[in-house]
Structure formats: C-alpha cells, structure tokens
Amino acid sequence: MEMNEFIANFAEQFEDTDASEFKADTVFKELDEWSSLIALSVIAMVDEEYDVTLKGDDIRSSNTIEDLYNIVKSRA
C-alpha cells in the first residue's frame, strides 16, 4: 500500500475540508471537521480498502495521518 493513496482515501471521508489540507503529517484530530462520525467512516474505509480492522485505541493513539497509515500498513 502507498501513502498518497491512503491520504486520498482518508480525505474522502471529509466533506468540507480542502484536499490540500491532508498531508502525511497532518494532525487530523485538529481539523475543524474531525468528529466521532468521521472516525467511524475512516474505520469503515480502512476495512473496505485494506481489509484491516482498526479499533478505538488505534484512532486515539494516532496523531497524524502517517501514524494511522503505519498501523494499517503493519496489519495489511
């Protein structure tokens, strides 16, 4: 799996945030639009695209999109 594709998939879960705001080092929980509902759609996306099950602790322990990418990559 590849980082840019993961970032694009991640960004697709948001409606209002500009695509340019999503980078590997983006602290996603600080985005205005971040919410518990978007967290769920990220979990669903990761299950569908990568067949990896993310848990609540994975989201809570990640700060940047890259942190999440590394978790998914280690289990893919």
Place this chain on the structure above:
Amino acid sequence: MAFLKVDNVAIKGIAACVPPSVEENRDIPFYSPEEAKQIVAATGIERRHIAGPDICVSDLCLRAAERLIAELGWEKESIDLLALCTQNPDYRNQPTSFLVHERLGLSESTMCLDFFHGCPGWVTSLSSVSSTLSASGLKRALLLVGDTVSKDQNQASRESRPLFGDGCTATALEFEPGAPAMMFNNGSMSDGGKALILTQGGYRHPYTQETLEIELARRAGALPEDQADDMDGMDVFSFAITKVPKAMKKLAAEYGIDVDSVDHLILHQANKLIVDAIAKRLKMPAEKVPLGLREYGNTTSASIPLTIVSECANDFRTGRQKSLVCGFGTGLSWGSAYFETNHIVVPDVIIYE
C-alpha cells in the same frame, strides 16, 4: 462452531410494545440545531420511546404477550414455556419471567426460563427456545425480549444518548412437524467485551456510597462525558462491520442459504451507519433492509422483532417470508439466523397505556 439447525419449530407471531413517552433527538439540549441534524442523518434515529421511572420490562412484555396470545387464540394452559431475555430485570433476584407468568395468569405447569443477553439476545434466546421445543416434547413457547436501556443511560453522553430507546417484544413459537428448519450461528468475541460494559453495581463492584452517587449523577446527566464508562463506540462499530457480515456469510455457506433469495435482511438496529455498512458488505439492496430505528432508536435485544412489527408487518401477515437476521453487541457477541415464516400474527406496535 455454534451452528444450530432446528427442525419442526415455527414462529407463529410477533408483537411489540413501547412506552408512550418520546424523546426527539432534535430536542436534546446539548446539540446545536446543526449538530442535531447531522446526528439524525448519520444515525437515522429521529426519536426514541423512553420508559421513565414507572414502566419496567415486565410491564412492556406483559402487554406484548397479552395481545399476541389473544390474536393467536392460544389458551393460556397451552403455553408450556415462558422465556424472557433482558438486562434490565424489574428485581435483583426474582427472574422477570415469573412476574409476567403471574400477571398473564399462566398455569403452574408452565416452565419459566430467563436469559441475560444484550443486543444479540433475541437471536441467542430464540436459538435456545426453539431448540428446546424441537427436542423436548414441549409444544408452545412464548419468548419475551427487551430492555428499558434508557434507565442506564448517561444523559450527558453526546455519543450514546441519541441512540438508545426502550421496548419489549413477544414471539410465539410452536412445535410443528414439517416446519422449515431454523438455522443459527452464534459467536463470542469476549476479549472485546470492555467496549460495552457497565462496571459498577454488580457483585464485582457493588455500589458504595461514593460510586452510587457517581452513578446517580451519571444517569442524571451531571457527569462530564469522559466519565461515561459505558461504550467504546469506535470499537463497537469496527466489531459490527467486520464480524457480522462474516458471521452471516458463514451461516449461509454452512447451510447453503441463497442470500439473494431472502426477502428481508433484518439487522440489529444499532444505528444507520452500522446497518448500512453491514448491508453493503453483504451486497443487500436497501429495499430489503428495513430500518425501524427512525422511530424507536437502538432498542437493544428488542430491535429485530420490533423492526419486523413496525416495518414489515404486512409482508409477514400476508405471505411466506425468508428472513436473514443478525443481532450483535454486548459480550461482545453475535447471533445470526435464517428462518422462514408463513402468514404469522403481527399486531401493530402497541403503545403502553
């Protein structure tokens, strides 16, 4: 592997009773109007029926059972087994089935049996009750299932308050030689159990004066949300969207069930996000996936039979129906089932008076 195939038992009717008081999600005070709109759109839940202090599980079960027995024309003496599944018993030690047994005026020769299960409870207890009828010589059973889960709610929780509603159901089962087999797959993922747990007030952690005060504040909505201590929504979500589709596919594979041929996929009404995600993974078209949660929310173990009554009553009254169902949650655990029904009795949803 807990695959169960149950021969010679038929579901003859299903009834549901909800309390009269309703909470509208758009009126929950801590949401802005914009937030409330988003919550309703994502969860699919507009309102929930709330029991309040005076209505308990035995009250709602009694009404559902009375109506169902009357419409079936069953003599009370003919009921061999009264089963009840709840996590919110009226009393701490007397099993709730006996309260309903007394108020229904059932005979001393009726067996009472209680189950303690959360959201998968209708399916898990249905698998046990139908197996008992199939194997024992008993002829008729009433299975009462539901909770008053709102009584346990953290009223300050932005995550769980818009989800849960109260309601109870009655399902009538009969030994019927030649009835199409009912098929079940029950499973347990107990290492995830902490995602849905109330730790205080059982025998592991009996209430002390201090913890009782915290509990009363929690129910009153007077605690900060981070002390909610009752649900890890993200864990429950990932459990539901990954384990449930797999469990249903395993059930279909085990018994050669043609998933495309089922009339309804009836899922535990956790919330619309979860129901949609599971339906998508099973490639089930939306018109076959009823949503009872708009009016009633997540009614835990009652949600599958309540959805049959509120959304599919006409189909079940007027014809043969093939149903694929799955309850999932507390445990963590799941129960999936396939069954066929033929012109069963389904009274309209009863509003408790």
